[in-house]
Amino acid sequence: MSRDSVLVSADWAEKNLGSAGTVFVEVDEDTTAYDGGHIPGAIKLDWKSDLQDPIRRDFVNKQQFEALLAGRGVGNDDTVILYGGNNNWFAAYAYWYFKLYGHENVKLLDGGRKKWELDNRPLVTDVVSRPATSYQAKEQDLSIRAFRDEVVGAIGAKNLVDVRSPDEYAGRLLAPAHLPQEQAQRPGHVPTALSVPWSKAANEDGTFKSDAELTTLYGDAGLDGSKATIAYCRIGERSSHTWFVLRELLGHSDVKNYDGSWTEYGSLVGVPVAVGDEPGQA
């Protein structure tokens, strides 16, 4: 997998603002960030209200996703360039989500919103509207989405990668530290999961590390390249970042994101949980 087919640089992006067939899309955890200033021409997707079912804990269905993209003016043939805050966590999540519903041409802006801002590149508050399209999604590609029973079955059998911070892995924190810590789920990690924080795959400015650095990172962590891999975090957004690294940058063939992640797993009755800094036994 070539980096150029899945990632664009801030320089490329700035030169290609407004190019026909290219749609910039901002996806953030803080959904007010877009309103305070966005890349010229970019539309906004709200990871929660646009991409999550309003009642059940699940994604919007195929028809809802089609209606969403059609209404926002995204066509099947458009190249979608995703970017956002939090070092592209939610943009990577949206990337995975677009792939889940079979969108072919989607890329991440390397460094996301942070690099764009630190570089002093243009941000505008214009209201962006695009003419509606007729969008056709595919059925969900479940070869990239893991569910809870598969995670339990992967203990000691597949690569499990816990991409949260070391303190969340060990059970000392229950959420990333920009969020309140009082949570319903039990602390800890899935036994045998490797701890490879997503942040180790990124530079300080939010860009991805080089392929050579990334290969060394997961090799040193003990990831067995001959086995399938499931990545998880707390709600599935940081693990989308790692899913992107393993499958899209490093070209591993069988990598799934467990979007239920620790908020689901840590609330399940009867499943094994390990606490502390070691992976633990199957």
Next chain:
Amino acid sequence: MGTEAVAGCGAPEQSAPLPASVDIEKETVITGVVRSDAGEPVGGAYVRLLDATGEFTAEVVTSPAGQFRFFAAPGTWTLRALSRHGNGDTEVTASRGINEVGVSVRS
């Protein structure tokens, strides 16, 4: 979600306001302001919280008044700020409740 300051907690007014739902008896809040060399608040700075081993734990963007806020755990942490006015680090030993700490950046 409302972001009124918690009444009577003694938080100085320059710290980031806390959501009313947050129980500061249980949370270890690390909050403060990023300032430039000249002492001016730096909005839009990226502040990361690094754990005792230097590993990334979280990152937030400062408010227009330069404010940031984390929910951590008792222990030693490093705050690292990146901004258009330069970068800077501060170490903090936090305990339960509100921990006020400033970060200075210079290029």
